[in-house]
Amino acid sequence: MPTSVPFFDRVKQSIPFLLCLLLILLGQTPHTFLLSVPFIFVFIFYFAIFNAALLNGFACFALGILTDLIMQTPFGLNTFLFVLLFFTANLNRLFLSALSFDKLWQVFALMMLPLFLVHFFLFTLCAATVISPAFLIGHYLILILAYPLVIQLCGRLDNWIGDQS
Amino acid sequence: MESRQFRLKRLKTQIKLFFPLVLLLIAVFLIVLGQVNPPLLQKIRGTAARTAAPVVSVLSAPVRWLEEAVAGGRFFLMTYTENKRLRAENESLQNWRxxxxxxxxEYRELKSLLNYIPPKKSVAYTARILADNGGRFNRSVMIQGGLSAGIRPGFVAMSSRGLVGRVVESGQYYSRLMLLTDYLSRLPVTVGEDRTLCMLTGDNSDEPQLTSLPEEHHIAVGDVVMTSGHVGLYPAGLGVGVVSRIDNGEIRIALFENNPNLTFVRLVDFGLSDVLLSDSDWAEK
Structure with a gap:
């Protein structure tokens, strides 16, 4: 069955994208503040640095559009942020991939800060309303604290897909 | 031949170089497009949300079970105290009855004296909340039941405590409900005993604020807020909340129904859906 191998490889390679999609959908489940935290940023950050073949710029763009469509946020808002994060991390991947784990964590925390601010200002501009900063700060802190766990998952997933391929 | 290959290679490199910029520019264009909000985009958004609803419903099942289990356990532990409280409440309710x-x-007698025309009978449905569309920035939820169940935009959503919001979009099997706290929600209300007319404006916070106030008013903390019936999106006299605080002229309202864990809502058709019809719909009618 020589034709089936590339197909399964492709399925495996699309797992990060599908997982991100699952995260978006999980964020929609009612009464779960924790699941609405945008862990997808960690996924994009990891794959932009370590394996952009599994989650490239186009995939981030598509994920952004899907997020905006499903979450009913101002159209293009998440698309812009995902693409911005991806290319910022991807263009600096040589420098970032050489960093130790804790340094990378700090860089992620630093990168998320302006990104959340851009999110806040763009949303305010698009929706003409100011959202609660406490909500955003809560999301930011949880995202930074959960970083080691999510990045572990990304690393294991990346290794597993690499081994399988 | 070589120069062609070289040119192609150079072109590829240039595309690679500008690719991030192009994607970012497209994203910016999408933001602008989203602000124009053409009907096609609205349709796509509605379809996407409705397509995601069944998946989210399945994904949220474990959360729902957990919630029910916790609520069951809590109910079991609270039975004795709850029973005592209910007995006392029952006694007081007997007097009220x-x-x-x-x-x-007395009311019936007075009505017959005045030749009163009663309002149209309302029809009510109960629907489960499936997905929290709001996520980080909006306050809207996806509910089970759409056009096939007779649920149409304009239906008013209520809980046992008070007003929750209204249906703004209906698909075949799912509908989207805009909560009173959503930043797009505007509700004409009356406040207090002198029935001061103003607007309840959502801003994604738990406590929406009162806007469009008259220059002189006597609104105080504890005043009850009710729908005014103006504009026709909501009938008059539905309980909304109470004035919770007044800071530097900013008046905030504590909603009667502000439970973030609301699972079911009652959708009531007060016969006001016609207000939402577009000009073409009216022409068809």
């Missing part, structure tokens, strides 16, 4: 019966008779 007698008063209500007396007032009911």
């Amino acid at each position: 007698n008063i209500a019966l007396h007032m009911g008779t």
